[in-house]
Amino acid sequence: MKFTGRYYSRKYALQAIYSWQLSKNNFNDIQYYFLNESIKNIKIIDIDYFNDLINGVIINSFYLDNVMKPFLSRKLFELGQIEKAILRISLYELINRLDVPYKVVINESICLAKKFGGVENSYKFINGVLDKIANKLRI
Numbered sequence: 001m002k003f004t005g006r007y008y009s010r011k012y013a014l015q016a017i018y019s020w021q022l023s024k025n026n027f028n029d030i031q032y033y034f035l036n037e038s039i040k041n042i043k044i045i046d047i048d049y050f051n052d053l054i055n056g057v058i059i060n061s062f063y064l065d066n067v068m069k070p071f072l073s074r075k076l077f078e079l080g081q082i083e084k085a086i087l088r089i090s091l092y093e094l095i096n097r098l099d100v101p102y103k104v105v106i107n108e109s110i111c112l113a114k115k116f117g118g119v120e121n122s123y124k125f126i127n128g129v130l131d132k133i134a135n136k137l138r139i
Helices: 005-023 027-038 047-059 061-071 081-096 102-116 122-137
Strands: none
Touching (some): 005 027, 005 047, 027 047, 047 061, 102 122
């Protein structure tokens, strides 16, 4: 699979949002850290997309959590932090980035879950939840 700048934007946004979820540090500080210190090759990412994802997810996290709750098979607090971050990013994209096909959102979320998922087979859980949400919001 050939990865695009948006894939890398999602990958680093996932890491930034995960960091924010654990630390609750100011998201501007986290954003600055990732853009200026953490990302080794800044040219491979779509910076505007990265910024949109982390700003949109963090600002709207409470709303995103409430939208996803009816689609979860367990309580939100029972989710792993990586899974929660992936679902927040994906849900943000499904609602706010209509320029991105829902199948792309789901596929790239599955790739991230396979790479970073904290629980074995978390990508299957992510796929199931996002499929239900996409059917409700996009189809």
